[in-house]
Amino acid sequence: MVWMLKSNLILSQDVLGYKLKLLLREVIVNGEKERVSLLFMKALVSRGSVDAVSQQMASHPQYLESFLRTQHYILHMDGPLPLPYRHYIAIMVCNLASYAKNTFLRVGGDPLWLQGLEAAPPRLRLLDHINKVLAHQPWLAACSHIQTLLKAGEQCWSLAELVQAVVILAHCHSLCSFVFGCDTDSDLAHLAKSPNGTPPTFCPLDAANGNANVPQSLKAPSEHITRRRVNDSDFTVLKGRKPSDLEDEEEMLCFADPSHFITDPDFCHQEFARRDEDHLQVLRVQDYSWEVHGFSLINRLYSDIGHLLDDRFRSVTSLPSLHSSDLKRAIWNYIHYVLGIRYDDYDYGEVNQLLERDLKLYIKAVACFPDVTKTPVCPLSWTLLKASERIHVNLLIMEARLQAELLYALRAITRYMIA
Numbered sequence: 001m002v003w004m005l006k007s008n009l010i011l012s013q014d015v016l017g018y019k020l021k022l023l024l025r026e027v028i029v030n031g032e033k034e035r036v037s038l039l040f041m042k043a044l045v046s047r048g049s050v051d052a053v054s055q056q057m058a059s060h061p062q063y064l065e066s067f068l069r070t071q072h073y074i075l076h077m078d079g080p081l082p083l084p085y086r087h088y089i090a091i092m093v094c095n096l097a098s099y100a101k102n103t104f105l106r107v108g109g110d111p112l113w114l115q116g117l118e119a120a121p122p123r124l125r126l127l128d129h130i131n132k133v134l135a136h137q138p139w140l141a142a143c144s145h146i147q148t149l150l151k152a153g154e155q156c157w158s159l160a161e162l163v164q165a166v167v168i169l170a171h172c173h174s175l176c177s178f179v180f181g182c183d184t185d186s187d188l189a190h191l192a193k194s195p196n197g198t199p200p201t202f203c204p205l206d207a208a209n210g211n212a213n214v215p216q217s218l219k220a221p222s223e224h225i226t227r228r229r230v231n232d233s234d235f236t237v238l239k240g241r242k243p244s245d246l247e248d249e250e251e252m253l254c255f256a257d258p259s260h261f262i263t264d265p266d267f268c269h270q271e272f273a274r275r276d277e278d279h280l281q282v283l284r285v286q287d288y289s290w291e292v293h294g295f296s297l298i299n300r301l302y303s304d305i306g307h308l309l310d311d312r313f314r315s316v317t318s319l320p321s322l323h324s325s326d327l328k329r330a331i332w333n334y335i336h337y338v339l340g341i342r343y344d345d346y347d348y349g350e351v352n353q354l355l356e357r358d359l360k361l362y363i364k365a366v367a368c369f370p371d372v373t374k375t376p377v378c379p380l381s382w383t384l385l386k387a388s389e390r391i392h393v394n395l396l397i398m399e400a401r402l403q404a405e406l407l408y409a410l411r412a413i414t415r416y417m418i419a
Contacts, residue, residue: 053175056182059388063395066315070308074167075103079302080160084109088124089165092117092131093172117263122155127165128263130409134166135173135371136269138408139283139340146416159413163301166409167309173370174402180370181362181394269368272340283341283407290403294410301413309406316399321392322385328396330354335367335400341407356381366394367401 057064073079075086087104091114094100101114113120117128126149133140149157157165288294290313299306317328333343334351355363358379365376382390 053179053182056178056391057395059391060319060395063312063315063319066308066311070305070312071171073305073308074164074171079164080158081164083107084113085124086164086168088113088120089127089131089168090172092124092127093135093169094176123152123157126152126155126157127169130166131169132264132267134169134405134409136267136368137272138405139272139281141408141412143412143415143419146412150416159417160301163298163413164305166406166413167298167302167305170402170405170409173405174398176370177366177401178394178398181366181376181397182391183376268371272338283411285336285341285343286345288407288411288414290407293414294403294407297410297414298406309402313399313403316392316395319392319395322389323392326350327354331363331393331396332400334360334363335397336404338364338367339401339404341404363393363397366397 054064054068057067075090076083079086081089084104084107087100087107088109090100091104104114105111113124117125130141130145130149133145146162149162150159290310295306295310298309317332321328329346330351333346333348334355336343337348337351351360356379358377359381362376362379369376
């Protein structure tokens with residue numbers, strides 16, 4: 001009888017514990033839903049709609065909140081750059097984003113600037129080179145690029161203005177990677193891509209997997225680059241206008257034509273691994289890191305942004321996930337490796353152990369080729385993952401790319417300051 005009473009007591013405790021766990025889980029889930037609802041309500045109030053990016057990130061409310069806070073700060077809060085400049089810089093990166101154009105006009109931007117870079121102020125045109133370098137080959141960012149911008153006579157930038165511009169560029173470049181990776185057709189994209197401006201067939205660190213033939217360059221001829229066709233949604237910047245003749249229609253096309261924002265279509269991603277590492281000076285984290293060098297410099301030149309960015313980096317790596325900490329670190333370090341950043345205390349053999357080849361190809365495609373129009377190949381292993389887990393991988397890719405780009409830009413600024 002005593003044994004039965006003890007057994008029933010233990011059983012009742014187990015049942016109670018299980019119910020408490022269910023209740024706690026429900027509270028957490030409801031809390032997360034309330035946080036997402038609040039974030040969406042704020043977006044509806046400020047913009048009148050919830051963008052697709054926020055909807056994708058909604059499965060990770062903690063990260064979404066950090067992301068939106070940073071984005072709002074760099075585009076709308078106090079800073080050295082006027083609001084039209086900030087949103088035009090975003091357009092230089094994602095020149096078909098109708099929301100960016102709408103916001104640019106709403107904050108007082110000159111509609112003529114939307115005709116292309118040639119119509120923009122000379123100071124903004126000066127950003128074109130550093131924009132494409134950071135977007136495609138960030139390891140090339142040099143002290144000379146910084147000097148050109150800061151010593152341009154009447155059109156010169158201040159150091160604080162340049163830092164904010166660099167943050168906006170890096171934010172938008174990495175966001176393009178996330179949007180590319182989260183394309184709604186990704187789950188159906190199991191077929192191999194053609195080599196015309198599409199993701200690579202070579203993975204650095206992949207020799208152990210039988211792919212030691214590294215191509216000299218993955219650059220595609222400009223005549224083979226395919227771009228998304230302009231559609232009606234791209235013309236929302238002209239809301240309220242009523243084109244009545246052919247001239248107005250031609251002006252609309254001028255506003256939406258992405259080629260007007262691209263000065264060198266042949267400048268694209270190239271393989272860092274094939275280059276002379278001494279010449280390009282591999283960025284070794286032990287010599288220049290975000291925690292020790294980047295954070296303090298950027299926070300000093302652009303108040304509070306260092307804390308906001310650091311919160312994003314910490315948030316994405318600490319999200320609850322089925323992915324192990326080793327796997328997340330392998331993804332992060334692999335992206336940095338592709339972009340020429342090395343960790344002396346990391347065993348890169350883990351990359352081949354933890355990342356299957358199709359996953360490495362996907363990661364590299366999303367990190368380095370977000371400007372192509374075709375959907376990246378979805379790893380076959382992802383068929384077993386929830387959408388939130390796939391989104392988490394894309395968030396890791398975005399943040400690793402963001403930090404890499406900032407490290408190269410900030411290292412160049414540091415070298416200019418101490419030269």
